[in-house]
Amino acid sequence: MLECKTLYDKIWEDHLITEDNDGTSLLYVDRHLVHEVTSPQAFEGLRISNRTVRSPEKTIAVPDHNVPTTLDRAEGISNKESRIQVEALDKNAIDFGINYYPVNDIRQGIVHIIGPEQGWTLPGMTIVCGDSHTATHGAFGALAHGIGTSEVEHVLATQTLIQKKSKNMKVEVNGTLGLGVTAKDVTLSIIGETGTAGGTGHVIEYAGSVISNLSVEGRMTVCNMAIEGGARAGLIAPDQKTFDYIKGRPHAPKGSNWEMAINSWKQLYSDNGSRFDKLVVIDGNSIAPVVTWGTSPEDVLPINEIIPNPNDFDVQKKQAVERSLNYMGLIPGQKLEDVKIDTVFIGSCTNGRIEDLRDVAKIMEGKKVKEGIRAMIVPGSGLVREQAEEEGIAQKLKEAGFEWRLAGCSMCLAMNPDQLSPEERCAATSNRNFEGRQGRGGRTHLMSPAMAAAAAITGHLTDVRNLI
Amino acid sequence: MEKFTEVMSVAAPLPLINIDTDMIIPKQFLKTIKRSGLGKNLFDEMRYDQSGNEIGDFVLNQAKYKNTNILIAGDNFGCGSSREHAPWALLDFGIRAVISTSFADIFYNNCFKNGILPIILPKKERDLLMDDALKGSNSILTVNLENQEIKRPDGSIITFDVDQFKKKCLLNGLDDIELTMKKFDKIKSFEDSYFLKFPWLGQ
Numbered sequence A: 001m002l003e004c005k006t007l008y009d010k011i012w013e014d015h016l017i018t019e020d021n022d023g024t025s026l027l028y029v030d031r032h033l034v035h036e037v038t039s040p041q042a043f044e045g046l047r048i049s050n051r052t053v054r055s056p057e058k059t060i061a062v063p064d065h066n067v068p069t070t071l072d073r074a075e076g077i078s079n080k081e082s083r084i085q086v087e088a089l090d091k092n093a094i095d096f097g098i099n100y101y102p103v104n105d106i107r108q109g110i111v112h113i114i115g116p117e118q119g120w121t122l123p124g125m126t127i128v129c130g131d132s133h134t135a136t137h138g139a140f141g142a143l144a145h146g147i148g149t150s151e152v153e154h155v156l157a158t159q160t161l162i163q164k165k166s167k168n169m170k171v172e173v174n175g176t177l178g179l180g181v182t183a184k185d186v187t188l189s190i191i192g193e194t195g196t197a198g199g200t201g202h203v204i205e206y207a208g209s210v211i212s213n214l215s216v217e218g219r220m221t222v223c224n225m226a227i228e229g230g231a232r233a234g235l236i237a238p239d240q241k242t243f244d245y246i247k248g249r250p251h252a253p254k255g256s257n258w259e260m261a262i263n264s265w266k267q268l269y270s271d272n273g274s275r276f277d278k279l280v281v282i283d284g285n286s287i288a289p290v291v292t293w294g295t296s297p298e299d300v301l302p303i304n305e306i307i308p309n310p311n312d313f314d315v316q317k318k319q320a321v322e323r324s325l326n327y328m329g330l331i332p333g334q335k336l337e338d339v340k341i342d343t344v345f346i347g348s349c350t351n352g353r354i355e356d357l358r359d360v361a362k363i364m365e366g367k368k369v370k371e372g373i374r375a376m377i378v379p380g381s382g383l384v385r386e387q388a389e390e391e392g393i394a395q396k397l398k399e400a401g402f403e404w405r406l407a408g409c410s411m412c413l414a415m416n417p418d419q420l421s422p423e424e425r426c427a428a429t430s431n432r433n434f435e436g437r438q439g440r441g442g443r444t445h446l447m448s449p450a451m452a453a454a455a456a457i458t459g460h461l462t463d464v465r466n467l468i
Numbered sequence B: 001m002e003k004f005t006e007v008m009s010v011a012a013p014l015p016l017i018n019i020d021t022d023m024i025i026p027k028q029f030l031k032t033i034k035r036s037g038l039g040k041n042l043f044d045e046m047r048y049d050q051s052g053n054e055i056g057d058f059v060l061n062q063a064k065y066k067n068t069n070i071l072i073a074g075d076n077f078g079c080g081s082s083r084e085h086a087p088w089a090l091l092d093f094g095i096r097a098v099i100s101t102s103f104a105d106i107f108y109n110n111c112f113k114n115g116i117l118p119i120i121l122p123k124k125e126r127d128l129l130m131d132d133a134l135k136g137s138n139s140i141l142t143v144n145l146e147n148q149e150i151k152r153p154d155g156s157i158i159t160f161d162v163d164q165f166k167k168k169c170l171l172n173g174l175d176d177i178e179l180t181m182k183k184f185d186k187i188k189s190f191e192d193s194y195f196l197k198f199p200w201l202g203q
Helices: A007-015 A040-048 A071-075 A080-096 A111-117 A132-140 A149-158 A183-194 A209-213 A216-224 A240-246 A255-265 A315-328 A354-364 A382-390 A393-400 A449-458 B085-093 B105-112 B123-134 B164-172 B176-181 B184-197
Strands: A016-019 A025-028 A031-034 A059-061 A126-129 A143-146 A160-163 A167-174 A202-207 A233-235 A278-283 A290-292 A300-302 A343-346 A374-377 A425-428 A443-446 B006-014 B070-073 B097-100 B117-120 B140-144 B149-151 B157-159
Touching (some): A040 A149, A111 A126, A111 A132, A111 A216, A167 A183, A167 A209, A183 A216, A183 A290, A183 A300, A183 A449, A202 A209, A216 A240, A240 A255, A354 A382, A354 A449, A382 A393, A425 A449, B006 B123, B105 B164, B123 B140, B123 B157
Parallel strands (some): A126 A143, A343 A425, B006 B070
Antiparallel strands (some): A025 A160, B006 B140, B149 B157
8 A cells, every 4th residue: 555645745755865763864955045144154154164056056046135125226235234245145146156136137036036936946846045934935835944044054065954854734724715815814814823833843734725726826925924833834735826827937847848847746745644743724714804913923813803911811921912012002902903003014025926916906996095104015026016017006006105116025024224113003914023023113013915905095904804 | 063062050031932033133133244243132122222221121131140051931932034143143142052842943953053052841841940040140050961961950950852963963063064065975866866857957
């Protein structure tokens, strides 16, 4: 009888070079994505040890984390430290001969958006990057996860990674999503259910009718936040939608290779009867548009709820909730919909793709950003930006009152000048609501692009279903 | 990498759960192209006020904990980003061991690459050490990696598990890359058969 394998088991086995008795394994890496913040020390390490990049053709670099997103950036980066980091990447890319999309290339963008966009991301691959949101690429059925800078250096030098196999976890989302409910609401609701440590030590495979009905871009949003649930990687079995999305992209296989690749990719699914160490089942019909209220992504509630009371949590979490509410300037019992916002940020590797911008444009149709609200859209890549301009979305959003920026990570982590001031409250489509994440003292509420658009119109957290 | 054999120190208590890497080292300090010098900004936004003055209440600002080498932390320590700046900042401050009930995976791995020992203990034992840490000045803990033991101020011993490969690397300060490069022939022969099977990946 054939052994039943999960999707994760299959990809793991295909990439296993050696395995020691204690399970310590050497894993082959197909794609290594590199950005300016977590790589300079790794390249420096190579130089000191007189080592080279083993497979420069499998290494792709782009500056994204601290690049300015204002239109004047072609004239240079004014922040000295940011400029040095970006210049270091420019130099490292040339010196080591790796694939590179410099800051003024139209294809530049957030590393997790341009990987799939350029066809670097393919099913069945192992993909690593010195960034925890590498989980995004799991939407294609690729084993993709974040690594530290020491590991970046290790992959550059050897094209391999030392790993121990994680456990298998399955999150099944069944049913059908209601009106106004998106992939972001799905992934946030999952974290609300499992907690931020629920996936620790596991690779999550997302399955069920809700997941298979999502677009490929929606699936990227879901996998992107696997790390917020503690899992290094999220996976979704590839299907015809995945293949259609990849076909014809610059680095996708062509000709006879394409046919061979498709046949191979069709084997990438968890066998019937394969065993998962942990299973979470969620009823997709009951998922509502959600927002976060605290400073951990697990602090999430449907928009029509109220701010919770710290006394309703266990002792440890109670302390964290008290701290969160104090930081966020919120009062238990307050209606979420009554929380006023100052700023709207649309973008990030979670929600900076063309479908996200279309969602925003749809809600904004015939409406304006409320006066006094700072609202910005930062497309995930130069090509997403260009497409939105061609579709006429950009013009509409600008007329509605949004700033229309150049591509980058921007206010998701506020390493560039796009930051919140202390106590400034932001409706954000990004992935982390940690203290200080978007700027010291800044208050972040995570939500979908549609929900962020609704908040932009009314000036407070809003149930988007009332505007559809 | 600095070897880890034994560390003896007062331990600093940080009972908050879900301490994320943004708290450990806020993003404005990630613009460095070096690994050193981050210790002064460890826990920056909890440690200093807006004008850059030390916040007296914060544990690492208290005289008795200023020179600590050990942290006792709440659940799920190090969640969030993959930034290795988090262990670099801890190490630069002088932290060599972090003890909690759980760690985020990437942070946990990053610690071992930098001579920091993250120790996972059951809640009950972590709580005992948290109590020890709260006592401050004369409450010395000794963490011994070879024996996988933590000696408490009262002389009692708590044992812990650790991955044997990671233990070996830490005890001897081994460089992973050097170890892997010894397997280059295996990597090469893997690639040969791998690209036969998946020719579109060999480009």
